[in-house]
Amino acid sequence: MTTSPFVKLDGVAKRWNGQLGVEGITLDIPEGSFTALLGPSGCGKSTTLRLLAGLELPDEGKILIDSKDVTTSAASDRNLSMVFQSYALFPHLSVAENVVFGLKVRRVPKQERQEKLHRALEITGLLGLEDRKPGELSGGQRQRVALARAIVAGQRLCLMDEPLSNLDAKLRNAVRKDIKKLQRDLGITVVYVTHDQTEAMSMADTVVLMKDGHIQQVGTPEDLYSRPSNTFVAEFVGAPPMALLQSSVLDGFGDDKTIGIRAENIQIAPKGEGRLRCVVNESEFLGAETLIGLDHAGATGLCVLKPGLSMIAEGNEIDINFHDENLHVFDAAGQRQAG
Amino acid sequence: MSAHANLERRRQAIYGWLLLSPAAVLLTLFAFYPSVATLWSSVFSRGTRRKPTEFVGTENYADLFADPTFWIVVKNNILYAGVTIPVSIFIALSMALWANGKIRARGFVRTAYFTPTVLPMIAAANLWLFFYTPGLGVLDQIGSLFGLPSVNWLGQPETALWAIIIVTIWKEAGFFMIFYLAALQTIPEDLKEAADIEGTSRWTYTRRIVLPLLMPTTLFIAVNAMINSVKLIDHLFILTKGGPSDASKLILYYIWEMAFAFFDAPSAAAMTIMVIAVLGIVATIQFFYLDKRTHYQ
Ligand SMILES: Nc1ncnc2c1ncn2[C@@H]1O[C@H](COP(=O)(O)OP(=O)(O)OP(=O)(O)O)[C@@H](O)[C@H]1O
Numbered sequence A: 001m002t003t004s005p006f007v008k009l010d011g012v013a014k015r016w017n018g019q020l021g022v023e024g025i026t027l028d029i030p031e032g033s034f035t036a037l038l039g040p041s042g043c044g045k046s047t048t049l050r051l052l053a054g055l056e057l058p059d060e061g062k063i064l065i066d067s068k069d070v071t072t073s074a075a076s077d078r079n080l081s082m083v084f085q086s087y088a089l090f091p092h093l094s095v096a097e098n099v100v101f102g103l104k105v106r107r108v109p110k111q112e113r114q115e116k117l118h119r120a121l122e123i124t125g126l127l128g129l130e131d132r133k134p135g136e137l138s139g140g141q142r143q144r145v146a147l148a149r150a151i152v153a154g155q156r157l158c159l160m161d162e163p164l165s166n167l168d169a170k171l172r173n174a175v176r177k178d179i180k181k182l183q184r185d186l187g188i189t190v191v192y193v194t195h196d197q198t199e200a201m202s203m204a205d206t207v208v209l210m211k212d213g214h215i216q217q218v219g220t221p222e223d224l225y226s227r228p229s230n231t232f233v234a235e236f237v238g239a240p241p242m243a244l245l246q247s248s249v250l251d252g253f254g255d256d257k258t259i260g261i262r263a264e265n266i267q268i269a270p271k272g273e274g275r276l277r278c279v280v281n282e283s284e285f286l287g288a289e290t291l292i293g294l295d296h297a298g299a300t301g302l303c304v305l306k307p308g309l310s311m312i313a314e315g316n317e318i319d320i321n322f323h324d325e326n327l328h329v330f331d332a333a334g335q336r337q338a339g
Numbered sequence B: 001m002s003a004h005a006n007l008e009r010r011r012q013a014i015y016g017w018l019l020l021s022p023a024a025v026l027l028t029l030f031a032f033y034p035s036v037a038t039l040w041s042s043v044f045s046r047g048t049r050r051k052p053t054e055f056v057g058t059e060n061y062a063d064l065f066a067d068p069t070f071w072i073v074v075k076n077n078i079l080y081a082g083v084t085i086p087v088s089i090f091i092a093l094s095m096a097l098w099a100n101g102k103i104r105a106r107g108f109v110r111t112a113y114f115t116p117t118v119l120p121m122i123a124a125a126n127l128w129l130f131f132y133t134p135g136l137g138v139l140d141q142i143g144s145l146f147g148l149p150s151v152n153w154l155g156q157p158e159t160a161l162w163a164i165i166i167v168t169i170w171k172e173a174g175f176f177m178i179f180y181l182a183a184l185q186t187i188p189e190d191l192k193e194a195a196d197i198e199g200t201s202r203w204t205y206t207r208r209i210v211l212p213l214l215m216p217t218t219l220f221i222a223v224n225a226m227i228n229s230v231k232l233i234d235h236l237f238i239l240t241k242g243g244p245s246d247a248s249k250l251i252l253y254y255i256w257e258m259a260f261a262f263f264d265a266p267s268a269a270a271m272t273i274m275v276i277a278v279l280g281i282v283a284t285i286q287f288f289y290l291d292k293r294t295h296y297q
């Protein structure tokens, strides 16, 4: 390792009245990267981000930003910006005033303020809306004001807490691309909280998957998808998620293991030639393909994809086949076994 | 326009009037009619057995302007309003900002501040009588600990009005605080956090974000405080009865005296009309001037 990471969390823990918030968060974030904190609701994503921002103070552990120990520093001393889920725009201030609020507080000269404002509005496509109040903007525009406010400060680290969750699906796709482009163009480091895995997988260089306050896996989207480190990751990532089988239903894997297999690696075999016999429980037409849900006594989430529209009636028995190299083997504790 | 739309419009209009009518009837009966009747009686002379009531135009008003007591009362009331309005608003705001913060025993603090409001004014006045009474009163008791002479707070012209002012502020501040507290609750927590990240000081945050967002509440409270500065005189009956030598007499008390002690109804009516006019003008100015600078969510 040549350079120390830009942001470093080391064994950070935060508890509320002794109850679990987050525990043992250790994470290195390189400069200029896009890191997504992903996980189900209540797993501690926001808490981690707020610890990083200085809005909460950790009970244990250390936080370093740019090689400086900021564990107990105030939020304003950490040189970062943040986009809130609710945008946190000041309702009585115009778009322009909202964006330059921080610059004004820091007594940036008026001339410079105007230039930065113009550039930020240009980047976010808000020119012409300077004098509107947040209440007079659409959700997407508000979101971009929040974004403009975050980038106008010119901080190298930007934290975002589910910034897209208030937008509709179409807008979300567009803004997702904007944010990603912005991050690349400005070369800033983004830590991005989301519970939407498509968002995390499509935007992030590194995905941090969390559950119940603990990190489950840190890796590239590819890593999480094709080498899940435990059964939770396996079942969380991907649509449809990985199916899990008890090893006892297959030969040669022992009795106490869990076997994971993705839908795209399963083929339907002619009757009597498959490795497992299952019962169809649903057929869901997805457009390009049809998802056939399967029931088997020793498996959960088993399904298979068929190209085009090809429904199979519920209750039919079919045989399925798969290759051993596509299987993920997890030990009794649910951890991935080497390979 | 089609007959159907016309019918619908008429239906809507009738519906609207039906909804308005209870308030309209009550207001007419108990506000508009009395106002007009007052205006009417203010331009007639006071009838005696020998001289029946007759139209005198503005004579009642002219008499009032010539009455030195009237001017004392006006001056008193202006001072009373000029002190109680800003001070009670300021105290209410400070208490609300404090009680809204992360302090211990927050519930207790709020309740304690609110207590004066629940107390009827007469009861509050009796309570303060117990503070102010020379010799026996709490203030004097405390003063005597430090060897200070006994002061008759309510009995001397220099202090009487101020003693009244303090009671009013004490009574009003807690009430206004509740409005501010409610308004503060509606300001989302993350505005503070967003400001924190930008490095905003507590004072700047209060001045640039909180106070502007509280403007609608401040406007509402200011109008109420102004009305109260004319309306709230119950404690005068208990504490000073306007004395000594009119030093603590306020307009409404004087009106009451005119009407029910001196039985000079026309003068009382004339004064009432003037109070209504002044209040109306000031409230209008407050609304139109402050409204422009107020952000409503
Ligand atoms: N201020 C607080 N007081 C007490 N408990 C809290 C507080 N904030 C968060 N928690 C608890 O900490 C845990 C993690 O919360 P957090 O807000 O980080 O979840 P999250 O992953 O952001 O979830 P979501 O996706 O719903 O936003 C939750 O169990 C939550 O109940």
Ligand SMILES: [Mg+2]
Pocket (backbone or CB within 6 Å): A045, A046, A047, A161
């Ligand atoms: Mg959250």
